[in-house]
Every structure is written in C-alpha cells, then in structure tokens.
Amino acid sequence: MSTRRLVEVHLDLLSQPCRAIHILLGCNGIPHTVRPVALRKGEHQTPDFTKLNPMQKVPVLEDNGFVLTESDAIMKYLCTRHNVPEHWYPRQTERRARVDEYTAWHHTNTRPHAAKVFLLEVLIPLRTGSAVDEERLFRALSELEDTLDRLESMFLRRQPFLCGDDVSVADLLAVCELMQPLGAGRDVLQRRPQLQRWRSRVQSAVGDAFDQAHAVLYALRDRRAAKL
Incomplete structure (x- = not known):
C-alpha cells in the first residue's frame, strides 16, 4: 500500500504570503513539512529551487508530485484539498x-x-x-x-x-x-x-x-x- 507524503511548503517567514500559508497550515492542523528558503542568502536562486519554481519566488507547495506557486492559489488549494472548516x-x-x-x-x-x-x-x-x-x-x-x-x-x-x-x-x-x-x-x-x-x-x-x-x-x- 502506498503512503501519501506530507505536503511540503517552501517558505521564508520574513515573506508576508509565506506567513499566511504557515498560519493556515498551523491553525488547521494540516500535516506538512516546511522547507526553509532564506531569500537573504539567495537560496531562491539556486539551480534546485529554480527547477522547482523558475520564477525564483516563495512560497511553493509540493503535494505528492504536484507543484503549485502563488500564495493565493496555494491557500485555496489547501482549503479545497484538506478537511478544513468551510469558512476559510x-x-x-x-x-x-x-x-x-x-x-x-x-x-x-x-x-x-x-x-x-x-x-x-x-x-x-x-x-x-x-x-x-x-x-x-x-x-x-x-x-x-x-x-x-x-x-x-x-x-x-x-x-x-x-x-x-x-x-x-x-x-x-x-x-x-x-x-x-x-x-x-x-x-x-x-x-x-x-x-x-x-x-x-x-x-x-x-x-x-x-x-x-x-x-x-x-x-x-x-x-x-x-x-x-
């Protein structure tokens, strides 16, 4: 039986949209792993991260092979994909x-x-x-x-x-x-x-x-x- 991987989110919490996603995940108890990306160190410009998001921006979500960028889209995806209260x-x-x-x-x-x-x-x-x-x-x-x-x-x-x-x-x-x-x-x-x-x-x-x-x-x- 295959085991579903946790949602992974690539974040720098000095970024406002990253914090919004972090709060949504945390207060709803959505299982996830945070992959820190230090913008001040240029980690968003590395080859590996650029392959993940050619725009070289955070946040980025990975969900079992599905990659999504843009905070608005990510938050709405999480609300639709997971069992969170409808008001979100x-x-x-x-x-x-x-x-x-x-x-x-x-x-x-x-x-x-x-x-x-x-x-x-x-x-x-x-x-x-x-x-x-x-x-x-x-x-x-x-x-x-x-x-x-x-x-x-x-x-x-x-x-x-x-x-x-x-x-x-x-x-x-x-x-x-x-x-x-x-x-x-x-x-x-x-x-x-x-x-x-x-x-x-x-x-x-x-x-x-x-x-x-x-x-x-x-x-x-x-x-x-x-x-x-």
Whole structure:
C-alpha cells in the first residue's frame, strides 16, 4: 500500500504570503513539512529551487508530485484539498466570490502598498547602507493610508472580517501584509481602531499560529530597536 507524503511548503517567514500559508497550515492542523528558503542568502536562486519554481519566488507547495506557486492559489488549494472548516474558503457561491473579490483586489492594493513601506524603511537601507528616503516613504505611507481607508469602508463596513462573519484566507493575506511594516517598529494600524479590532479578531481566530509565524518579524523589530 502506498503512503501519501506530507505536503511540503517552501517558505521564508520574513515573506508576508509565506506567513499566511504557515498560519493556515498551523491553525488547521494540516500535516506538512516546511522547507526553509532564506531569500537573504539567495537560496531562491539556486539551480534546485529554480527547477522547482523558475520564477525564483516563495512560497511553493509540493503535494505528492504536484507543484503549485502563488500564495493565493496555494491557500485555496489547501482549503479545497484538506478537511478544513468551510469558512476559510466557502463552498457557497456568493460567499466564495466575496473571498475571491478581496484576494483579487489585494494584489494591487494591500500587498504592494504595505510591502513598499517595508522596502523603503527596512530592506533598501539594510542592503545599501543608505538612509531612509523620507520623501518616498511619505508617499508610500500616503498610498497605504488610502488602502486602509478602503479596507474599512469597502470590506469591513459592518462585518467583523473582510469577507463576512468569520475568518477566511482573505484575512490571513491582509493581516500578514499589514504586519510587515512592524519590522521597522511601525504599526500602520496604530490610529485605526476599527482595523485594530479586526486584527485582534484574526489573532484570536488562529491562536498561537499567529505569533509563531511572525516570530522572525518580531525579532527583526527588536534588533532594530536595540540599535536605536
């Protein structure tokens, strides 16, 4: 009798989408093996990894010979493939469409705008040794504020989570992006009580998996604070 292999996920937990997948796997108890890929060491550019994903990006999922890239596709695949509560990616057509609506919007709004703040405030100074470009950072923060306005007015409105009354993959993708600027000690939700309450609800819904996934980000924040 053949034995099914565990799902393998190639992740770097400093990557926001990787953390979302890590949380989904952890809080649902999906058996898996994590294959760490250190982006800062260029491990995503090795021949073996390039063969796995020619785009040289994480995350990547391997499931019994099936290889899948892109966080959105991976999370929806996991929800469909494994016995997870339906609220993560609903089967009912309209409810599923709401999740798809947010995740489509996410990739041109929440993701690039939060990531740009982290890029300008953390990654570029680390890689180049240069000071933060305050003018570019100001513009990036302004773009992110517009996105936060939209999250409140379009998606949360009168509901506790982005796509309804319970947590979904949309919330994981969004919250991991909005946590990313914390690597520089910046809480972009500091003056946003509605979004703070939403973040707390997401944390409560996933339990310890949230802090486990974000441990590397917290460590980066603490190291930077110790140098100031």
